[in-house]
Amino acid sequence: MKAFALAAALIVAPLSAHASSDMPTAAPAAEGLSAEKLDAMSAAIKAGQFQQITSVLVARHGKLVFEAYYDDGKPDGGPEARRNTRSATKTVTAMLAGAAIARGALPSVQAPIKTYLKGRLPAANPDPRKDKVTVEDLLTMSSIAECDDDNSFSRGNEERMYLIEDWVGFYLDLPVRGFPEWMPRPEASPYGRSFSYCTAGVVTLGQVVQNAVGKPLPTFADEALFKPLGIEAPHWQMSPLGLAMGGGGLGLRGRDLLKLGQLYANGGQWNGKQVLPADFIKASVTPHANARENTDYGYLIWLQTFPGPDGAGHKAWVMSGSGGQKVAIVPDLDLVAVITTTNFGVRQPHAISEKLIAEHILAAVEK
Structure with a gap:
């Protein structure tokens, strides 16, 4: 079965009981992406060209257009796996x-x-x-x-x-x-x-x-953020004294991560409801510090530019965790991409995921 055929099969799989909170789906071509290029990306991932990528999800114009799991069939893989987001938790x-x-x-x-x-x-x-x-x-x-x-x-x-x-x-x-x-x-x-x-x-x-707020961080997260987005059963790591680890390790599904990215793309709105204040989102993606060359930092989110196939740069807001975990929001393309990996022991895992975003996902945008 071709890689993209696998992705398509997963896209049309039955939605959860909270289907009203799930993202609508569409064929890539309907939202201006090349299915053939996404299929080529999937083949490259399966061939090991990007080491150990475990999942890729892409949304365009608020619709899920690509979803593939490269560890499907493993006990801790597939669409329901809670991915260790590492420092993407910080966002x-x-x-x-x-x-x-x-x-x-x-x-x-x-x-x-x-x-x-x-x-x-x-x-x-x-x-x-x-x-x-x-x-x-x-x-x-x-x-x-x-x-x-x-x-x-x-x-x-x-x-x-x-x-x-x-x-x-x-x-x-x-x-x-x-x-x-x-x-x-x-x-x-x-x-x-x-x-x-x-x-x-x-x-x-x-x-x-x-x-x-006067309540445990996971309780507040469920109330204020996760339940409005239909995110269920997040897995928090805890400190020895019982504080939820806000700095890393939160376990979320690939679709959960995509929703969080889409929330930023929507200016804090989800299904017509203002989940986070629009002015806070705007402040979050405004540069507040220079992190390194060509990369600024907002409110616990990276602000960087990805090269496009046309030579133009595309500014992105990126949730990022060790091993190359990425949720990239590209506002000028109205696109959100999620990459999860187990590239913890390889060299330059962030560069691997960024190459996948720039050379495959952004390159698939046709209009």
Whole structure:
């Protein structure tokens, strides 16, 4: 059976009991994509040209046009598998912060996190500057804490956090970050913020949201985000002290991830209902920090540009997790793509997924 035939068979499979919350489906050609090019992509994936891709889903104009699972038939594969989203979870935590603001539980992104962490004063490295850290500082990976997951020497490196049971306390105890003269200070950085990728800060943001809304983070997520989208049975990883891990590891189906991407593409709306505030979505995909060359950062979402087959660049908002997990929202094409993988032990897994998006999914767009 051809790869695309498999995808088509899955697309027309019976929808869940919450069919009203599922995305409508359409043939690729009806939404301006080449079925032949998507079929060629599927063949390349099956041939191992992209290592271990486990699923690809594509929506155009709000309709599911391609869906294929390359681990179907395995005990933990197929359309109902809860994919370990890794750090794509961080964008979900940003959504929950937006939902808390919409409900008035948080006044704004300028709210100091200290207000919602009473009784959690840092046991180490007290500093009045740490008292001024805001929700937006954590949303933009630019708080003053010395925390860098990309630097194994950093005191705030994610792997060090997992060695203790109190992950929020780990973040709060971090010293203030230093800026030697060869590193630009925040005021000299693009957008006035100095980016430093910090999972511990996002874990702490989850605690802030939980305390602000007065209910466990998974309960609030179901109420404010997942149930309105028809997302069922998400699998949260938990800290040793029982806090849902807002920084990574959330288990969601491929279609669930596609819905979250489509929610951003729709400006926070789903089936005519405003699930997240439109102004929060707009702020989320506005550059707030420069993450690296040609890539900016919004509210726990990457802002990058993919090359198109016509030579034009296509700006995208990308939920991203280790191994090359991707939810790419490409607004100028009204397209959302999901890629899940098990490329955890291969070189440059993000580049592999980005190549798949640019050279196959975007290249399939014909009009």
